[in-house]
Amino acid sequence: MILIVDDTPENLISLKKVLEKHNFEVDTASSGEEALKKVLKNEYVLIILDVQMPGMDGFEVAEAISGYSKAKETAIIFLSAANTETKFITKGYSSGGLDYITKPVDMDILLLKVKTFYRIYEQSRKLIEIQKALLDEIEFRKQAERKKDEFISIASHELKTPLTSVKGYVQLLDRSIDKGDVPTLKKHLAKAQVQLEKLNELITDLLDISKIESGKLKFNKQPFLIDDLLNSVIEIIHQSNPEFKLLKTGSVSREICGDEMRIEQVIINFLTNAIKYAPGTSEVHIHVEDRGHNVYVGVRDFGIGIDKDLQKNVFEKFYRVEETAIHFQGLGIGLYISAEIIRRHGGEVGVKSTPGEGSEFYFSIPFNATSEKD
Structure with a gap:
């Protein structure tokens, strides 16, 4: 928008008409004081400012405007009928003007x-805008680099922990063999098996994220019953966590066309997280529902919960909620992989949570789960 400042109404009207005829948006002020009030309220690309005005002259107005941070980039063109000497033109530039036109105004030049x-x-x-975009991009590279470094550190630690345990149990097994102590052998083998399973899960997650990054995560979509899958997963999880009650509500009788193994991977991730992040509790609720075109599955715990500001980040790659990262193991990629699996089924994934009351992680996928990436 252009602001024309002149104490002569005829000048305001004529200049306004010419500029509006050429599709410029124009505002006017008949005094320096009025102009300053408008500059405080509005943003102008250009101010055409008459020098000779009663009260504040154009130079004083320009100097005042240059002190406003909001308007310091606004261009000013001075108009003057009398003061055409070099010293006045110089004063115009020194007070903040970028150009100086003498009256009568040549409209073509203006x-x-x-x-x-x-x-x-x-x-x-x-x-x-380009500079801001570049700065944002640089900051995003820096954040990605920090996340990658943190992930490498976490991954090294997480992989080393079960591996060290397995090595320890193998040494104990060696000693037990020499003693012929079969019960102790079986106990050490069982514990080593648990650690090997943890190691296998970590490696599987790393391989999955590598496949996602390279676009090679494969899906084998076939019809299956979500109720049968849920019952099977609940039985498996309960065997390894007998102290937890896994309560299922709802039922879906229709078949889903999707990758049963990958959907199972998501449900197991949600359930193991629900148990992991709910210390001191003993129940996890699983709800399944037929919602017409989609099937909804939600896993509800009664644990520590997640702050509202952090909920939007939990499905990001390598993200771990700061309050929980130091207390619980994990690479911070399970939910990212789960979200990618659900998206590749044309579905949605999300979380509803209240700190101190628990969380519900859920997904919704169409019964005929196809997507452009199949």
């Missing part, structure tokens, strides 16, 4: 200058 300032303004704005 229009040329206005168009030039508008072009400069547009170019400047684009440069600022």
